[in-house]
Amino acid sequence: MQILEIENLSKCFGGLTALNQVNARFEEREIVGIIGPNGAGKTTFINVVSGVYPPNSGRIIFDGRDITKLPAHTRCRLGIGRTFQVIHPLQDLNLLQNIMVGSLFGQGNGLREARVKAQEICEFLGLDQLERDTSQLDILEIKKMEMARALATHPKILFLDEIMAGLSADETKEVIETIRTIRDQGITICVVEHVMSVIEELTERVIALDGGRIIAQGQYKEVANNPRVISAYLGEEE
């Protein structure tokens, strides 16, 4: 069952074409990886799909519905969740409150329910001492908080933008397991990553972007060995 379809999506910032006629499909409960060198358009892809930027052309069809013209907050409520590459804690709210925001507005819950839901998610992710200020959290906890906030909006598809960045090997293992559990609860996952071992272990399908275009798609092994992908990361062979 297809949950998200991207049709000929293009996005330009002035003279720079960040996304060029991108076509992609996501099936329910898939774990898809997006790879590509810096500047390939991975984060822009997430931003356009989640509604932060309107596309210049193309269509986004989510759950059978054309959401291309819908604002970000509506897309969130419909079930598109995402985390941010550069962590963005809401600094004037504490850990629990940050997560409650997702439940309050992404789901429309009341204060009491939002608090309960947020606490449940914290338990699931292994977060404690929830009254702490965001400045007191270590990197793994902040990443978990970002995931928690997105999970609190009850997404049907979750985009994780370089969530493994800065994590140790053990922490990365933990997050991989968590992502699998999230998927098992029925949520489609799309991870943007630079760490290839994570992509290899976690994803069922990989999309490779370069210069705003999809240059390869398929199983990790094929994509990783695709000469175009290799040259995109490493440059042309002399």
Next chain:
Amino acid sequence: MMFRSGQPGLSVAGFFGLGGYAAALSFLYWGVNPLVSIALGCLFSLLVAFILGLVILRIRGLYFSIATMSLSEIFRVIVMNWHRFTGGPSGKALPSAVFNGDSAKIFWLFLVLTLLTVIVSEIFERSRIHFALTSIRNNEIVAKSSGIDVFKYLVVVFALTSALQGMIGGAYAHSYAFISPEGSFNFNFVLLPVTMALFGGIHSTLGPIVGAVILGVVGEYLKLQLPYGHLLVYGVIIVIVILFLPKGIVGTAKERLKHKWATI
């Protein structure tokens, strides 16, 4: 409260004056009961702010401040030139002050209206609105990616705060029994409330109250010493607050206390 959303709204004088004029003119032309006319002033400001908000809340932060500052001026100029209706530059005097100038009753009137404002502020602080405004102030993109309809919240807050300003403006007009472009839309009605709020701390209901009490008393004293000297002091205070005490007195005190508790 507008400040809590991250958008410094400087149109206080504008909606204050608008409410004053609406209250005074409805009293003069339609013979409306003064207290009802204050409610009308409140509603009029609410409507105008809502309509204008739909337009100017497409811009943010500093630019929003500039736009709202200019609103006060725009209202003042319109009122000043609409001689026949508003009495032009010389304004209008009302035949009698509300409650016939009884100071005690006027005191109670303002107390009730202040309480109303306090209640609204507390409702904002204790409800989901607090979460929405704080999120918007901290990071608008995260806010909208988490399902917050940023525009809707900003318009609602802008309209509500302007309504409150109009309500007080109406009461003010009736207590002095006089409205005029210079008097009702005076810049003091932006400078003083904003300074008091910033000084006391915009992140709580108590903050502006503390700020108003301290600065109000200090201001009255300074006025005796230097004519207009209090304006200079207020300007200096704004700069000091922005540089050293961004959370104001109450906000900084709360933080210090939190630290103390945490390190025990």
